[in-house]
Amino acid sequence: MRWTAPGYSSVPKSRLPGWGRAFESREALKAIRAELIDPTIATHNGRLVKTTGDGLLVEFSSVVDAVRCAAEVQAGMAQRNALTPADKRIEFRIGINVGDVVVEDGDIFGDGVNVAARLEALADPGGICLSARVQEDAVGKLDLAFEDMGEQALKNIARPVRAFRIATGAVSAPPKTTALPLPDKQSISVMPFANMSGDPQQDYFADGMVEEIITALSRIRWLFVIARNSSFTYKGQAVDVKQVGRELGVRYVLEGSVRKAGGRVRITAQLIDALSGTHLWADRFDGSLEDVFELQNRVAIGVAGVIEPALEAAEVRRAAERPTSDPTAYDLYLRALPALYSFSKEGIFRALSLLERAIARDPGFAQALGAAANCCMHLDLDGWSGNVERNRRTGIDYGRRALVAAGEDPDVLAIAAVTLAYHGEDIGTMIRVLDRALALNPSYARGWYLSGLLQLWAGDPDDAIERVKRSISLSPRTSVGSQLSYIGLAYLLKQQFSEAEANLLMAIQQRPSNPNAYRWLAACYAHIGRPAEARDAIERIRAAGSEPMASSFAFLRNPEHRQLYLSGLRLAAGEAT
Secondary structure (H helix, E strand, C coil): CEEECCCCEECCCEECCCCCCHHHHHHHHHHHHHHHHHHHHHHCCCEEEEEECCEEEEECCCHHHHHHHHHHHHHHHHHHHHCCCHHHCCEECEEEECCCCEEECCEEECHHHHHHHHHHHHCCCCCEEEEHHHHHHHCCCCCCCEEEEEEECCCCCCCCEEEEEECCCCCCCCCCCCCCCCCCCCEEEECCCEECCCCHHHHHHHHHHHHHHHHHHHCCCCCEECCHHHHHHHCCCCCCHHHHHHHHCCCEEEEEEEEEECCEEEEEEEEEECCCCCEEEEEEEEEEHHHHHHHHHHHHHHHHHHHCCCCCHHHHHHHCCCCCCCHHHHHHHHHHHHHHHCCCHHHHHHHHHHHHHHHHHCCCCHHHHHHHHHHHHHHHHCCCCCCHHHHHHHHHHHHHHHHHHCCCCHHHHHHHHHHHHHCCCCHHHHHHHHHHHHHHCCCCHHHHHHHHHHHHHHCCHHHHHHHHHHHHHHCCCCCCHHHHHHHHHHHHHCCCHHHHHHHHHHHHHHCCCCHHHHHHHHHHHHHCCCHHHHHHHHHHHHHCCCCCCCCCCCCCCCHHHHHHHHHHHHHHCCCCC
């Protein structure tokens, strides 16, 4: 198996004890590919170039993504092997390198790949070996320890290569976690459903199914539902339900699978008591793709009925409204979500293109309208829109249409409110819209985060910090880079610069390509008299494909806050204040 990013390469190979289990081993490798390796590669924007027996060659666009992906695969394998007899365990070696490659007919060749292959041979089973150039790019950006292996003479490589290994335990040992207390009401986590379609490209459909079920359950006011971003950190892993319950602080766990073939879909689901491990309920749902929303609704009702027999099933049925009658539009919407959540320039433009096609098919598709409005806001906020005024008009149009079509969908209400507030609509009105979304779904982690943004923009950084922290508590395992960046901005506007710096640096560690976190950090450094670090932050903004002053700052309604931020940023960028 090889992983590369314009030269970031790694080559893991499996080590199977004995040769008498060839068929069993092939089946095991296929399962590992489908359940762990392929989804992890996709999550970190990797491209599978080719397979080489029991190895893979994969290409990444970021060295950090390549190392993070390798570490997550090895951690996942360690968890699997902990539950597997020693004579049936499969172990991988991974080598990672950055160097020149030659592209030919979709394949890649050259020293970058060759060195990665030789580094793989130096890795221990279950380990990762990488070149010094990779280590230099990754150190400080990932919570991993690197051990220097010194200069290595590699076969058929003319020059010695300095190598590092990721310290034993940083990869192979599952992370230690603290058990979270159960909330004061019934609580559930919906785990990623297994894609049983035999096509990894269909993962988005299974993920979208889970997201819709989470949304339906979240509208039950007495039910505490863990956010998607936290439950999906277990994707591709063989997990112990009791451990999930402890780590997420939930009483119940819903597991399942989705099989999509032709125009038919089958959902299987089982509800488990995470305290005892007891299976409380299981069922199978079959239907056509035209009935997919009814299937989601039936799963949600089944779960709710087991947790609270007295629940009126009609409440869930009303909540799980059909978002669109056009299956193709819905498919386009599901394909757009991973690109949007990548928060990269290319990803957001791709998401917007898919969403525009969905809206063309169904102009009243509220979820697609809200997501398209969100794309426009991020393009402006990150300085990627190109034509600022046209992007603003488009974002306002999508936001207003989403608000009209939203009904009582808290997600659409929240996204539309934030987008319209960002582009200059009355912020008091938008705060009331978002409060309505939170009344509909008090467990809505993203809603509390977006509510914190509006309070910050309106000039109340203290309330903003509390709301964003509540969002984090509702989604304890999610990546919180965006949340931390806005907490950092709130402290900057409060002129508590040390707290601002700490939160912004943590935000950047989780999302290194976030230009806004660097903008706010540059302003912070400028105000506390650290010009060299301020200039370095400015260069990081430019490296992300943006300019320091590219985005609009009108979203900050308080004139003093806006002046504090702008004066710091201009000083950092070397402009007259």
